[in-house]
Amino acid sequence: MTGTPNQWVRKFAFEFPCEVAEVREACRRSRVELTAAGLGEDEVGHWELILAEAGNNAVYYALGWQKHLPVRFEFYVDDLAVEARVQDHGPGFELPDQVELPPPDSEDGRGLFLIKTLSDEAAYYRGKGENWLVLKKKRLAAGTQPVIATNPVVDNSRTQELADSEATLELMTEELASAYESLSTIFRFSAELSEQPKPEEFARKWLGEVSKIAAADWFILRLLEEGEGLKVVASSMDLNGREVLSLENAGEADVSLELRAASFRMDVWFDPTHPVAAIDPLAKVAGQGSGFAHPIVINDRLVGVLSVGRYLADAVFQAGQVSLIQTFADFLGIQIRNAQFQQQQLQTKLTARELQIAADIQRSLLPKQLPNVPGFQLVGHYQSARQVGGDFYDVVQTADGGLLLAIADVMGKGVPAAMFAAIFRSQLRAAAERATSPAVLLTSLNRSLFADLDQVEMFITAQLVYFNPRDRAIQLSAAGHPPLILAGSDGRLQAVENSGMPLGVLADTEYTERTVVLPPGANLLMFTDGLTEARDPEGKLLWLSPLEKCVAQGAKAGQRAETTKAALIALVEAHQQGVPPGDDQTFLLLAEYRGDARTTSRT
């Protein structure tokens, strides 16, 4: 503090609570100790006044949690001088070289003047969490006063030097050891972090080490879980089932120290004079001891709250220990945030991968080539939504030369929906060749798929059309699916509806079918509800009628199926105005095309 230590023949130190009333008692004790050290009455009187002023300042300027830390007096006395050190935990101040006297009628401002005037040397050292006022004053009638009869001075100066050096070294070693312990703990845990331990396990180990270094008897770490509250993730004792503290309930902050620390984002202290409320969840642990709750805030975001304490009321934490706990808690907070961020990134990657798999399955379900039907054109369209759904379409040639047109929409998104679409398609393909009745096929598909769909509470809407070009008739059966759109070359629309329950809802549903003869120049559109439910930027749905108009126009103009398909896609896109589709958009268009027939006949 003040250079090479003197040959102190008496050292003593004590602490007292940071309260005005305690300063007097501390001064009285100093008087007793200094008298015992051999100081005369006058010099003891001077020191008592100096210490009263220094003690008052230490108490008056401490703020908030700083008031929970004790003030420390240390004395080093030899036969030439006395050095007193006063440790405070306030914000500190600049000690001016010269202190002026205030005007005579001023009621304050004389403390520093007395300290500076009555001592020979005064220096103030500001540190992190603690400050030291170091005061030196020569002894009156130096060397003439007996030091203390009960503590004879060993008149061997070399031995004294050695003892003092040893004491200094001991102090330095203690400080260094503490710093080394802290640093080595940080390094060791940083190394462990590279092995990506679970945040909870890491926190428990980390805080266990910190508790040892800071001599804490217990700790509880709560982390903020979005939408839930502060949850215990690590503690020095078994706290299974301990309730979650909700930040939503502001009233609870009145009774919970941890919530108060989280809400106000400041350390909240407790000790027997400021005890934890009996209904505070911390009460059982904190008891009559002392400690504090420290909010862990990283980048202005609350990560959690660390509470630490000691069972003994008078064993309050030292400033260095408080700083250590706060620093380590914040470091832990950074690690936890990083771990959470990595977890989120991993989850995003997994989701992206899952979507990719679903999209791959989806693509594999769509027929690469649609069969040629003399006099007709067949086109399909599939536009996946951002989250892949379970739409698909298929066309299967039946044994009797007909075609089975299928379109389906599996409820749900992602891999599960794509998987069910695949199962549905494979079962459909297996049975389709021999089936000429869509209703029988749907009834059979529902029976075989019901158990699996029911188990995962999913369902499928589907529409099957059997078409035989020879007789121009279609048989239609549907399971909870939108109607199909049918228009002839005269532009007239026919509403063709036939719908039973979606697949997977009732085990023994019997599906029905209806037969419709295709009008000349027929255009037939099978689609999923992703089309009718396409939304514009204001959320308005497209609905059925624009689709009907588009199909009717195509039929009337005798357009190629590809042209009508392009018109349908353009219609939906124009409606959406850039809004990404919320659901898969799928359709299958069968269009009678006279142009091709003529071409075919010529060749």
Add this chain to the structure above:
Amino acid sequence: MRTEKIGATLLVTDLPTLTSDNSRAFKEFVRGALEPGHMLVEVDLGEARSVDSNGLGALISIHKTLCGRGGRVRLLHPSPLINEMFQLLQLDKIFEIVPRPS
């Protein structure tokens, strides 16, 4: 802490200390005992072992109250050490100090 009223004088005695822990109480005690006719407050420091800057602040506060009514404060019999402090802080200019009888 005790007060005695002798005509226009309010005498305050029984002060073992006048420091940060009791200076506010002292100030309020004396103000509470002051009557309109009191023009002199005598504070007996004969038993006071210590006085600190907060105690001085309280004395100065009472001094200002008395000045407001044309009165004054007289300090009786401070110890040599306390007397030395008054001189060091030049407070002997605003208080009348009656030395301790030798």
